[in-house]
Amino acid sequence: MPDCSGLTPAFLLTVACMALATYLTRIAGWLVLRGRSVGPRLRRVLDASPGCVLLSVIAPSFASADLSELAPLAVAALAATRLGFLGTVFAGVLSAAFARQVLPLLLG
Numbered sequence: 001m002p003d004c005s006g007l008t009p010a011f012l013l014t015v016a017c018m019a020l021a022t023y024l025t026r027i028a029g030w031l032v033l034r035g036r037s038v039g040p041r042l043r044r045v046l047d048a049s050p051g052c053v054l055l056s057v058i059a060p061s062f063a064s065a066d067l068s069e070l071a072p073l074a075v076a077a078l079a080a081t082r083l084g085f086l087g088t089v090f091a092g093v094l095s096a097a098f099a100r101q102v103l104p105l106l107l108g
Contacts, residue, residue: 051085058092068103072096 038046064070078091083091 068099069096069108071103072098 058073062073072095073090075095076088079088079091
């Protein structure tokens, strides 16, 4: 049975607030832009936003000295030169899962 000791009420409230904030920002964007035509410059900014958000989530790993965080970054960087966005994310997630589970066993 998995250990669920980290699922405290504060943690669940934090996740719920983050989900609500995400939903509200998406709705606010829709309300502001509905009925307006989006120019090519704004379209490029909106198209780049998901990648910027993803990068802001993984950027702290670049400052790590932990091999289980740096190895998946290298795999994802290599995958980005050969694969599309989804393939790169998939390779990064799989390598991170592998590194976090297997590297501690190998390195002791």
